[in-house]
Amino acid sequence: MQRLVISLDRSETRAVLIEEGRAIELYAEPHDRPSLVGNVYKGRVENVLAGMDAAFVDIGLDRNGYLHVDEVDTSGRRRQARKKITGVLKGGQEILVQVERDAMGGKGQRLTMKPLVVGRHLIFSPFSKVAGVSKRLEQEERERLQLLSRELDTGEGGVILRTAAENADGEALSREMRFLRRIWAGIEKNAAAVRGPSLVYREAGLAVRTVRDLLAPDGTVVVDDAGIRRRLVNYLRAVAPAMSDHVELYRGRKPILEHYDVEREFERALERRVKLPSGGYVVIDHTEAMTVIDVNSGSYVRGKHLEDTILKTNVEASREIVRQLRLRDIGGLIVIDFIDMALEANREAVLVALKAELARDRTKSYVIEVSPLGLVEMTRQNSTPGLREVMTRVCPSCRGDGRIKIDDNQS
Numbered sequence: 134m135q136r137l138v139i140s141l142d143r144s145e146t147r148a149v150l151i152e153e154g155r156a157i158e159l160y161a162e163p164h165d166r167p168s169l170v171g172n173v174y175k176g177r178v179e180n181v182l183a184g185m186d187a188a189f190v191d192i193g194l195d196r197n198g199y200l201h202v203d204e205v206d207t208s209g210r211r212r213q214a215r216k217k218i219t220g221v222l223k224g225g226q227e228i229l230v231q232v233e234r235d236a237m238g239g240k241g242q243r244l245t246m247k248p249l250v251v252g253r254h255l256i257f258s259p260f261s262k263v264a265g266v267s268k269r270l271e272q273e274e275r276e277r278l279q280l281l282s283r284e285l286d287t288g289e290g291g292v293i294l295r296t297a298a299e300n301a302d303g304e305a306l307s308r309e310m311r312f313l314r315r316i317w318a319g320i321e322k323n324a325a326a327v328r329g330p331s332l333v334y335r336e337a338g339l340a341v342r343t344v345r346d347l348l349a350p351d352g353t354v355v356v357d358d359a360g361i362r363r364r365l366v367n368y369l370r371a372v373a374p375a376m377s378d379h380v381e382l383y384r385g386r387k388p389i390l391e392h393y394d395v396e397r398e399f400e401r402a403l404e405r406r407v408k409l410p411s412g413g414y415v416v417i418d419h420t421e422a423m424t425v426i427d428v429n430s431g432s433y434v435r436g437k438h439l440e441d442t443i444l445k446t447n448v449e450a451s452r453e454i455v456r457q458l459r460l461r462d463i464g465g466l467i468v469i470d471f472i473d474m475a476l477e478a479n480r481e482a483v484l485v486a487l488k489a490e491l492a493r494d495r496t497k498s499y500v501i502e503v504s505p506l507g508l509v510e511m512t513r514q515n516s517t518p519g520l521r522e523v524m525t526r527v528c529p530s531c532r533g534d535g536r537i538k539i540d541d542n543q544s
Contacts, residue, residue: 135352171336193330464515
């Protein structure tokens with residue numbers, strides 16, 4: 134059974150997705166530093182750099198956003214063999230952009246001129262005729278949804294049916310399509326009334342986003358704030374009325390995260406070393422360019438032969454590593470140093486186990502084969518800085534060699 138636990142306090146909102154009694158995804162969003170992904174701005178082009186084929190756009194924040202030429206909307210223009218940024222944008226021009234990725238490190242937000250309006254079942258693409266269905270669904274269901282998608286009134290835009298659209302009927306999809314188009318009409322109206330740089334649409338908060346993106350049809354939501362509960366119920370009534378009674382208000386004496394025994398998960402998700410049930414452990418280190426994960430056998434010596442011990446530890450580690458990637462929302466380039474395996478069959482078994490766990494992760498990833506040294510290189514898509522960046526800050530004493538936890542007074 135799936136349960137989504139949402140907690141609100143004076144400094145932040147936290148959400149925990151629990152499956153089979155175990156936390157599998159953690160989210161924290163400080164009230165003063167919310168994610169900007171999905172926000173739509175009327176921006177002003179500051180610099181157009183031919184050498185980078187990109188532009189920097191002022192959207193009213195501390196740093197300008199980055200817009201690559203591939204994310205420039207050229208609808209209505211004559212098709213070109215290859216777009217050049219200098220041919221489609223100029224300094225001072227006002228454009229409508231959406232944040233694709235939050236600022237990370239020294240880089241500003243990554244922007245796109247191809248906005249998407251995300252719903253529970255559908256993603257509306259106002260400037261594209263895209264028509265797609267989630268590849269996570271079985272072929273028969275994909276074909277059924279493809280037929281239903283042709284009946285949706287998308288106007289001049291396109292639509293993508295998400296995994297959550299499984300078993301949805303035409304009426305439910307049409308209702309949500311109308312809902313998304315109303316949101317887009319409001320964005321256009323707001324954009325026409327202001328000068329850049331200005332915010333014209335704010336994406337839903339963490340509570341609504343997690344319910345929209347994570348909650349299974351048979352799942353339940355438990356929240357400790359009456360206002361958030363009303364907001365979630367109203368949202369579900371608009372997009373999935375049958376699920377509006379799946380939201381419960383927690384009234385227990387203990388803090389909600391303690392009651393569901395997940396408070397410590399946030400602390401553990403900041404720790405460098407993660408124990409494995411067998412006695413082995415993995416070590417997670419962050420560098421500027423990548424995340425490096427090392428697997429160690431520790432005290433595990435139960436196998437009859439050394440190769441058996443190594444294989445069992447690596448397989449167990451592969452499952453825990455993917456769980457940690459999801460819990461910590463780690464993205465970008467990731468290198469995993471498994472314990473060296475002599476047999477090719479064993480390396481393949483570890484890779485199969487890793488990919489099987491990644492298949493359950495809704496975030497896209499790409500994995501390269503295990504090298505003879507036992508290294509796996511992979512990438513995982515990221516749009517936010519992850520739990521570590523949200524819950525910690527650079528240590529003021531060592532100035533970057535370490536990080537310390539942010540307390541309520543520092544947030």
